[in-house]
Amino acid sequence: MSSKRGLITKQRIAPAKLERAKELRRHMTPAERRLWQRVRANRLDGFHFRRQQIIDGFIVDFYCHAAGLVVEIDGSIHDEQIKYDAERERVLRSRGLRILRFRNEEVEQELESVVERIRAACRVAEDDLTPRPLPCQGRGSPPMGQSSRKQVSLPRLERGQGRDRRGAGRASRPPAENNTRGTLW
Numbered sequence: 001m002s003s004k005r006g007l008i009t010k011q012r013i014a015p016a017k018l019e020r021a022k023e024l025r026r027h028m029t030p031a032e033r034r035l036w037q038r039v040r041a042n043r044l045d046g047f048h049f050r051r052q053q054i055i056d057g058f059i060v061d062f063y064c065h066a067a068g069l070v071v072e073i074d075g076s077i078h079d080e081q082i083k084y085d086a087e088r089e090r091v092l093r094s095r096g097l098r099i100l101r102f103r104n105e106e107v108e109q110e111l112e113s114v115v116e117r118i119r120a121a122c123r124v125a126e127d128d129l130t131p132r133p134l135p136c137q138g139r140g141s142p143p144m145g146q147s148s149r150k151q152v153s154l155p156r157l158e159r160g161q162g163r164d165r166r167g168a169g170r171a172s173r174p175p176a177e178n179n180t181r182g183t184l185w
Contacts, residue, residue: 013054021052021059031073031107033060038115039071047122055166056095058088069127070099071118073107 027052028036039049039062053063055070062071064170070092089099102114 011054011056013057017054017057017059021054024052024059029073029075029104031075031102034111035062035071035073035107035114038111039118044115044119045122055097056091058091060092064122067122068097069118069121069125070097072101072182073100073104074101075104 022120032051036051038044039047040051043049044113047064047066049071050062050063050065055062055063060070061073063069064071098121100118
């Protein structure tokens with residue numbers, strides 16, 4: 001399975017499961033509706049959430065692909081399906097997703113607190129993905145007129161022997177079957 005534009009793609013989804021997800025979108029609980037109004041349309045710091053997203057055959061309440069975050073709003077039904085929920089969490093976590101769970105009552109009574117916890121979880125994920133500059137060596141920047149960049153000379157290539165993005169000759173590239181770049185899961 002891969003990911004494209006925030007969606008989990010290349011899944012086999014049964015038509016009945018897809019219809020069920022659509023039905024759940026049309027008939028959200030009051031708690032889901034309240035939270036959806038706060039996270040929809042990139043309203044939560046620009047993070048894009050989807051509702052009733054199907055992931056590995058499970059329908060999750062809210063999903064943010066950029067943060068790798070699943071948000072579940074639990075009603076009384078979850079008290080009766082503990083084993084099912086445990087298996088569901090195991091599968092979702094095996095994908096590298098993080099899961100936040102809130103009770104309906106918590107969303108209804110403490111919406112601001114719930115939104116802040118979701119925001120914090122999204123920021124943690126964003127910080128994990130943000131490249132950080134390398135630390136400087138020595139004290140401060142180099143003297144005026146001197147570059148902090150080290151000059152490197154590359155070997156001269158024969159005609160027709162191009163360079164890839166890393167500067168290495170084409171001959172040094174690994175075979176395509178061993179190339180795992182771009183693999184998400």
